[in-house]
Amino acid sequence: MSAVLKKSTSTGNEKLLTSEEKQEKINEVRMLLGTLPDKLSIFCSDALISRYLRARNWNIKKATKMLKETLKWRSEYKPEEIRWEEVAHEAETGKIYRLNYVDKHGRSVLVMRPSCQNTKSTKGQIRYLVYCMENAILNLSPEQEQMVWLIDFHGFNLSNISVKVTKETAHVLQEHYPERLGLAILYNPPRIFESFWRVVKPFLEPRTSRKVNFVYSGDLNTKKTMEDLFDMDKLEVAFGGNSQTGFNIADYAERMREDDKRMPTFWTRENSLVNPQPALANAPPFDQADAESGSDDSRENNSFSPGVDSEECTDSSPVANGSSCDA
Secondary structure, three states: OOHHHOOOOOOHHHHHOOHHHHHHHHHHHHHHHOOOOHHHHOOOOHHHHHHHHHHOOOOHHHHHHHHHHHHHHHHHHOHHHOOHHHHHHHHOOOOEEEOOOOOOOOOEEEEEOHHHOOOOOHHHHHHHHHHHHHHHHHOOOOOOOOEEEEEEOOOOOHHHOOHHHHHHHHHHHHHHOOOOEEEEEEEOOOHHHHHHHHHHHHHOOHHHHOOEEEEOOOOHHHHHHHHHHOOOOOOEHHHOOOEOOOOOHHHHHHHHHHHHHHHHHHOOHHHHHHOOOHHHHHOOOOOOOOOOOOOOOOOOOOOOOOOOOOOOOOOOOOOOOOOOOOO
């Protein structure tokens, strides 16, 4: 099995916790959150709380503080209410889009093409990214809570990167979508990007950077890597697959409008209560006053675009993350 598919060995106190102990911590976070408005409580399933705990190494105080900040952000930003017509202009070039199939693990796949950047508005770019994240979550397979990013560097140059956008991207993804990234594949990044990666990597949370994998079409291991992850007959030729079908804005717009119709029923109390809890089944799984804010020693200042996690891979393995979009 390819190295990129191996699950990381748990570190810290996660590997010492039993399922019962994890559930106790989830219950403690829920108690610290207190009574929430219905509009916010639907986001607080056991699986979601577990992701925040994992992101903070099962530290209850830090996870609670992080989750409270996300609930405040969701109440103000309302990401689940963003609709296609509001962000369609950002999508015209195919700079970020969700494939119409999942990988072999049931994970939604977001394709990102930094060279296709078509706007200059940081606010607009971030809003479109958030829309894509919410849409990818909507389309996850049952029992799956993470996604894959496929980042195509064809035609890339440094003018495609905005430091301001990448820093804001990192903040949103690492703070409000923790443990949502399973793997990020940088496909044929040029040498100039490798230099940029060395600069920005220290600003990423270690759990995120370990999910970033560099893949090169000329590498002997690349084909096996992609075959382990994807149905090659569905995967685009741009990523070594057999499908000649590329991005079509008209077709994609139709798909997104249909997904928009499903979004209101996805985030409901009934759905959140019956939603599978993969974090507990498989994982070693607002107001109100701020949780004591001790500084997060486990993290460094946010900056860059990746921002969620799961399986770990080393930068030296045939694959890794980044992109002007997540990204």
